[in-house]
Amino acid sequence: MKISLGPILYFWERNTIYDFYEQIARTPVDVVYLGETVCAKRRQLSLGDWLDLAYTLSSRGKQVILSTLTLIEAESELSQLRKICQNGDFLVEANDMSAVQLLSEQAIPFVAGPFINIYNAQTLRLLVKQGLQRWVMPVELSRQTLDQILLEANKLGIADQFETEVFSYGRLPLAFSARCFTARAYNIPKDSCEFICSRHPDGMPLQSQEGDDVFTINGIQTQSGSRYNLLPQLTAMRSLGVDIVRLSPESSGMEDIIQQFHKARQSGVEILEVSSDSCNGYWFQRAGMENCYNN
Numbered sequence: 432m433k434i435s436l437g438p439i440l441y442f443w444e445r446n447t448i449y450d451f452y453e454q455i456a457r458t459p460v461d462v463v464y465l466g467e468t469v470c471a472k473r474r475q476l477s478l479g480d481w482l483d484l485a486y487t488l489s490s491r492g493k494q495v496i497l498s499t500l501t502l503i504e505a506e507s508e509l510s511q512l513r514k515i516c517q518n519g520d521f522l523v524e525a526n527d528m529s530a531v532q533l534l535s536e537q538a539i540p541f542v543a544g545p546f547i548n549i550y551n552a553q554t555l556r557l558l559v560k561q562g563l564q565r566w567v568m569p570v571e572l573s574r575q576t577l578d579q580i581l582l583e584a585n586k587l588g589i590a591d592q593f594e595t596e597v598f599s600y601g602r603l604p605l606a607f608s609a610r611c612f613t614a615r616a617y618n619i620p621k622d623s624c625e626f627i628c629s630r631h632p633d634g635m636p637l638q639s640q641e642g643d644d645v646f647t648i649n650g651i652q653t654q655s656g657s658r659y660n661l662l663p664q665l666t667a668m669r670s671l672g673v674d675i676v677r678l679s680p681e682s683s684g685m686e687d688i689i690q691q692f693h694k695a696r697q698s699g700v701e702i703l704e705v706s707s708d709s710c711n712g713y714w715f716q717r718a719g720m721e722n723c724y725n726n
Contacts, residue, residue, distance in 0.1 A: 433675045435462035438498040442628045445475045456491045459693040466498040470650045471508045498524040502607045535561035552583035565594040570603045573716040594674040601679025603655035612648045632682040660709040
């Protein structure tokens with residue numbers, strides 16, 4: 432089983448991004464996803480900068496994949512998408528169907544990101560014909576649903592034609608909107624947002640009247656209030672046929688999280704406890720914000 436590091440979902444300063452990936456290069460992460468997936472206005476790094484990082488990480492033994500925007504709203508964003516798809520050296524994670532179309536038209540293999548609605552093996556079969564090599568399970572699906580999909584894929588004779596990746600740590604990316612919620616919280620227009628989201632390197636907590644962390648606001652993206660954590664499920668995922676577990680970058684403590692997952696996959700020992708403020712309900716077919724380990 433491999434460990435992947437998903438794309439940075441937050442707005443970080445340029446030097447912070449470079450420092451972060453220098454640290455990641457020294458970790459046992461196998462796969463690194465690079466690029467902006469949330470907001471097209473976040474241009475601290477150009478495509479050329481991302482490619483330079485990709486070549487550096489690749490030279491240090493990482494498989495590098497370029498991730499695309501999830502919400503395409505303008506021709507300029509579509510033009511940038513075309514350039515990513517035609518980079519010529521690195522696999523691309525398609526996060527919306529326009530990327531899938533561009534890649535399939537050019538017979539370029541791709542990864543289907545967690546925002547492509549793959550809910551059954553028939554959809555997988557269709558996308559495999561279009562060039563899918565790996566899919567990242569949508570975060571709202573359960574272990575039982577994943578098992579059913581993979582069993583059906585085996586019956587369809589396609590199970591050996593793709594890899595399965597599961598989002599396993601971090602705040603769950605739940606939804607996207609044309610409206611910027613962070614700008615709205617500061618009562619400023621989206622078009623002149625002053626990159627206010629940079630003040631929140633791990634998103635802005637949104638609490639209920641009772642003080643519970645319900646959501647996390649990250650620009651146009653809504654995330655879970657708690658961190659999803661499937662560390663105790665590595666053995667179960669391996670038995671299902673999961674090839675890769677995905678960890679989502681945070682501004683601090685990421686190396687420790689990577690080491691925890693690395694040690695667990697090496698030892699094969701089942702981890703029984705995680706932080707009490709974690710959530711994992713979706714995996715167990717429960718309300719997403721529940722922590723079923725503590726029940």
